[in-house]
Amino acid sequence: SSLIAPRPDKTSASVTVHNTGRDFMGENPVWCDRTGGLWWLDILAPALRWRSDATGQTRRILLDDLTGGLALTESGKLLLAGRTGIYLFDAETGRQSLLFDPEEHLPDNRFNSATVAPNGALWIGTMPVDNGPGPGSLYRLSPDLTVTVALAEVGLPKNAVLSSSGDSLYISEGRDGCLRRYPVDEDGRLGSPTTIVTGGLEIGTPNGIALDEEDCIWVAMMGGWSVNRYDPDGRLLASVTLPVPMPTALAFGGPNRDRLFVTSTYLRMPAGYSGIAPQAGNLIEIDAGVRGCATYRFAL
16 A cells, blocks of 8 residues: 545635546556547556547557557557567557567566656656565657657656646656656657655655646656646745645647646555545546647657
8 A cells, every 4th residue: 555645624615526437547548639639548447448539438448458558640540568578559549569578587577657748759658566665767769669668667667748838847756756857868868866855744646747838747646636736946936736645647738738637546545535536547637737848659
């Protein structure tokens, strides 16, 4: 079980909970502007999820193996990453084809959440399948499938997100519960990090992140019943209180990109919390009041 802060007295007025069904571990939401809806994963089902913004209808596509990373591609196919590598997936036919697996020699690792940068490169991390103490790595995958190890050892990396200028990369590391900012040079190499947010029992620990057009970072606070907004130096600007204790990942979406979609989980909650937080595991929407950065596609 995770440590969870006391339940807040009330949920923020900007929050809506969608009746999408309880995901074991909702993750990696991605807004699709071509179809007007949201894709996300239930890692442990494992399943690919979909919700139409216009109708509210949902889909659940069962997957063959544990899958933790999701991204859009220019071709319209989805990029899925999990225990056995990175695949192209056709959601209509269910067909998938392996692109590559840089950790084929590490069968106890799996891929975690993925992000596409403005230049079309994919940033994706790995972690132990059993959530154990071993390290993972952070990779940068170019559209020509050139693979670069950006960080050789990182503890439970979540989605790495680049600033609008491309000179900073933000990533939360679950092993020590910190959000860090790395300088990025012209060749995509990372410099020495700066810790900008440190988690704790009262606020939760930084998990999934998303950036808005003002270069501020929205962070799902695992165990903290909230999504927080920070400036690039880690100063808290706003906190949105949720009806669930374990938000997992974030994505801006909607026609104006001013709504923040939040996945969540009901696993690892202490005994009795399923009654205290019955909406845990559902998809949540926040009226953010600010536009998010665009969703980029992997230009394979």
